[in-house]
Amino acid sequence: MPLPEPSAPPPAAKRRGKIVVGKDGKADFVPDLDPSGVLHEMGLYWLQGSPSYFLKRNEAGRQRFVEMGVRDVVRKLKLRGFRSKKDENDISQIDRILNEITESRTVDVVASIGGTPAGVYDLPGGRVLVRESPRLIEPIPGDFPTIEEFLTQTLGEGSVRFSCWLKIAYEALRAGQRRPGQALILIGPPDCGKSRIQHQIITAILAGRAADPKSFFFGRTDFNAELVGAEHLLIEEVPSSSKHEERLFFGERIKEIVANDTARLHKKNRDAVTVSPFWRLSISLNDNREKLRCLPPLSDDLAEKIIMLTVRPAPEFWERFADEPDPRSAFREAIAAEMPAYAHYLLSLAIPPELLARRYGVASFIPEELGDDIFEGEPEHHLLLLINKGLKTSDEPWEGDAEDLKQTLCADDSPVKSSARKLIGSLANLGTLGIWLKHLSVRYPSRIKQARRKATERPWIIHRAPPAKD
Numbered sequence: 001m002p003l004p005e006p007s008a009p010p011p012a013a014k015r016r017g018k019i020v021v022g023k024d025g026k027a028d029f030v031p032d033l034d035p036s037g038v039l040h041e042m043g044l045y046w047l048q049g050s051p052s053y054f055l056k057r058n059e060a061g062r063q064r065f066v067e068m069g070v071r072d073v074v075r076k077l078k079l080r081g082f083r084s085k086k087d088e089n090d091i092s093q094i095d096r097i098l099n100e101i102t103e104s105r106t107v108d109v110v111a112s113i114g115g116t117p118a119g120v121y122d123l124p125g126g127r128v129l130v131r132e133s134p135r136l137i138e139p140i141p142g143d144f145p146t147i148e149e150f151l152t153q154t155l156g157e158g159s160v161r162f163s164c165w166l167k168i169a170y171e172a173l174r175a176g177q178r179r180p181g182q183a184l185i186l187i188g189p190p191d192c193g194k195s196r197i198q199h200q201i202i203t204a205i206l207a208g209r210a211a212d213p214k215s216f217f218f219g220r221t222d223f224n225a226e227l228v229g230a231e232h233l234l235i236e237e238v239p240s241s242s243k244h245e246e247r248l249f250f251g252e253r254i255k256e257i258v259a260n261d262t263a264r265l266h267k268k269n270r271d272a273v274t275v276s277p278f279w280r281l282s283i284s285l286n287d288n289r290e291k292l293r294c295l296p297p298l299s300d301d302l303a304e305k306i307i308m309l310t311v312r313p314a315p316e317f318w319e320r321f322a323d324e325p326d327p328r329s330a331f332r333e334a335i336a337a338e339m340p341a342y343a344h345y346l347l348s349l350a351i352p353p354e355l356l357a358r359r360y361g362v363a364s365f366i367p368e369e370l371g372d373d374i375f376e377g378e379p380e381h382h383l384l385l386l387i388n389k390g391l392k393t394s395d396e397p398w399e400g401d402a403e404d405l406k407q408t409l410c411a412d413d414s415p416v417k418s419s420a421r422k423l424i425g426s427l428a429n430l431g432t433l434g435i436w437l438k439h440l441s442v443r444y445p446s447r448i449k450q451a452r453r454k455a456t457e458r459p460w461i462i463h464r465a466p467p468a469k470d
Helices: 035-042 070-079 093-104 145-155 158-175 194-205 214-218 244-259 315-321 327-348 368-375 379-390 402-410 417-425 430-443
Strands: 017-021 027-031 044-047 053-059 062-068 109-111 119-123 126-130 183-188 232-236 263-265 273-275 280-286 306-310 398-400 448-450 460-462
Touching (some): 035 093, 044 093, 053 070, 119 273, 126 273, 145 158, 145 315, 145 327, 158 306, 158 327, 183 244, 194 232, 194 280, 194 327, 214 244, 244 280, 306 368, 315 327, 379 402, 379 430, 402 430, 402 460, 430 448
Parallel strands (some): 109 126, 183 280, 183 306
Antiparallel strands (some): 053 062, 263 273, 398 460
């Protein structure tokens, strides 16, 4: 998705005026008044309903807008030769210019938008002034031994998949494209380098702007101006919660970030507007089972939006900084010095054929062992255990709908009646049980299948678990 086009400015005005000799005998140049042309030349806008004005500046070839009050604006107009002395209509030149701002140079929202150059844009819901342009690292050919060793030792074989994921993001950001990309989840023991990958590598490549979306993901707030202004959304350690509903909500937020082309920019005391931020999401968490089971249930539509990588300790790598007065600072400086060379490497990197994928450019990935650990915390896994123990071993498969299965497992003579009644006995909607069976049929297609649908039933065929070997 391409960037929106900035609002077209009026043509620049030539500076014309006359020489006026004051009472003190000094000659001053008094410019002719063309308020619209003056404001265009200055790049000055007013945030409607506020005391704030925004002036365009070019710094080292990079455009940005600085905020100022009306006194600062008046001073700058005086320095340009415009007069505050009132005419016969009791209105000064500066008054006319300030009035023109409120007539034609107003904006509804001021914010930074990830991946969007500074400028004024007419967007659905209002006129938006984007304050800051992304600061992209300029690629330079060269070596990057520190970065290469760091990623290789911490990510192992996953370092190639990581660089391919980051390459897609960097190329899209440089081209001003809104190409979606998977959420990256980094899992490993404490102090293994997960956060350093997020902060020193990903954030640096993605324009140097990061924001923590936990309040948006878990606090259920829609005031998200800080998130819209960052290219990298970064979560370190997922808040502990095993509640199924909260984890489902977490998963829905991840899918929104990954798949949606637009978002609602909602600042306090301002109407929301629709914007198209460039976003990449990374999440890091420890590798114990309690933390893993705080992640969302890995349904098919979520799993295809995730790249999950394991991070391991790299004691040999950190030895190179052991003699430095501040090892952490030395590491950051070494990484920053090599970042232009790493950026060049990303642009020239050829994605291996086995990692290519059409939608995101690189294939989604969840290690089987981690996927199993997460699944063991799901109600579907608990249901499977009840099925294994509650359905008697037989050569013939069990067949029935969700209600039949509930009655069988919760019956008085069922060996799992207590656990079954806790899990499914109180389900008000049998559709939930049907969804769990559907998830199990995807994971275990040879054991659980949906039979041909009948008029009022959705029967299932469940092959009983084979008897345990002695």
